[in-house]
Amino acid sequence: GENVEQHPSTLSVQEGDSAVIKCTYSDSASNYFPWYKQELGKGPQLIIDIRSNVGEKKDQRIAVTLNKTAKHFSLHITETQPEDSAVYFCAANVFPGGSQGNLIFGKGTKLSVKP
Amino acid sequence: DTGVSQDPRHKITKRGQNVTFRCDPISEHNRLYWYRQTLGQGPEFLTYFQNEAQLEKSRLLSDRFSAERPKGSFSTLEIQRTEQGDSAMYLCASSLGRDGYTFGSGTRLTVV
Numbered sequence: 126g127e128n129v130e131q132h133p134s135t136l137s138v139q140e141g142d143s144a145v146i147k148c149t150y151s152d153s154a155s156n157y158f159p160w161y162k163q164e165l166g167k168g169p170q171l172i173i174d175i176r177s178n179v180g181e182k183k184d185q186r187i188a189v190t191l192n193k194t195a196k197h198f199s200l201h202i203t204e205t206q207p208e209d210s211a212v213y214f215c216a217a218n219v220f221p222g223g224s225q226g227n228l229i230f231g232k233g234t235k236l237s238v239k240p
Numbered sequence: 241d242t243g244v245s246q247d248p249r250h251k252i253t254k255r256g257q258n259v260t261f262r263c264d265p266i267s268e269h270n271r272l273y274w275y276r277q278t279l280g281q282g283p284e285f286l287t288y289f290q291n292e293a294q295l296e297k298s299r300l301l302s303d304r305f306s307a308e309r310p311k312g313s314f315s316t317l318e319i320q321r322t323e324q325g326d327s328a329m330y331l332c333a334s335s336l337g338r339d340g341y342t343f344g345s346g347t348r349l350t351v352v
Contacts, residue, residue: 131282159340168244168331168343169283214282227273227296228341230282 127152129217131231138205139239146234148215149197155217158191158198159228163212172213173200205238212236244344246332252350253322260318261347265334272315273341274307275331276300283331283343289315322351 128151138144150158156177161169175182175189175198182189186205191198198217202209212235216228245264253259265272270291275283286305288296291312301307304322309315319326329348333341 129282157338161343166345168333168345171340171342174340216282227285227288227298228283229285232282233280 127155127217127229129215129229129231131215131234133234134232135235135237137237137239140205140207142205144200144202144205144209144236144238146200146213146215146236147197148199148217148231149195150217150229151196152217153193153196155196157218158189159216160187160189160200161214161216161230163214163233169214202236205236207238207240210236210238244332244334244342246330246344246347248347249345250348250350252352255324255351256321258318258320259322259349260316261330261332261349263315263317263332263334263344265314265332266336266342269334269336269342270312271335271337272309273333273335274315274317275333275343277329277331277346278327286317286330319349322349324351327351 131148159174162172163169173189175191186203188201212233214233215231218228247262272289274286277283285298286301287307289309304320307317329346331346333343335341
């Protein structure tokens with residue numbers, strides 16, 4: 126089955142610096158990799174996703190890169206702000222033509238941005 | 241569209257009691273998922289519906305758990321004879337086809 130490892134578990138940066146969170150997955154058939162941000166007391170919120178036919182995707186200060194050969198993908202946040210402080214989760218899954226439809230999540234990274 | 245709604249937000253129950261949670265997905269979403277999240281962990285998949293059909297269940301979903309989605313609209317998750325190990329956040333998500341899930345805010349269950 127699919128396994129997703131996420132590092133680091135905690136990350137502290139100064140406001141304005143960049144933050145990078147890395148994930149690896151085990152199933153070479155995985156083809157969809159979303160990233161979620163979870164604030165205290167709230168459900169996970171999708172912030173960016175990437176599919177296996179793309180190597181990089183960017184949305185303002187957030188970017189995701191995917192290396193299919195190495196089976197790892199990363200989240201990059203530039204010019205961090207205090208409101209970026211949250212727990213970030215990566216996930217991966219396979220979406221074949223059949224009925225399977227669930228995401229396997231990493232254990233999360235608690236990002237703290239110090240003003 | 242108000243997103244995915246879950247009710248209640250919090251539930252405290254005594255061990256051995258039954259509890260039921262409700263999820264109202266985004267109206268046009270045909271897929272609905274239940275996840276469980278314990279402190280310091282990522283969400284873990286429990287079960288998945290496409291319209292009214294329950295297509296997949298995790299090994300985590302013991303016989304004490306049952307989920308329904310009548311008429312392909314809202315869904316309920318029932319836990320019978322609750323145990324302390326059931327204490328967790330229960331998250332519901334919905335999606336249209338294979339694209340990104342939208343999660344609700346969850347129901348936090350505490351079994352005392």
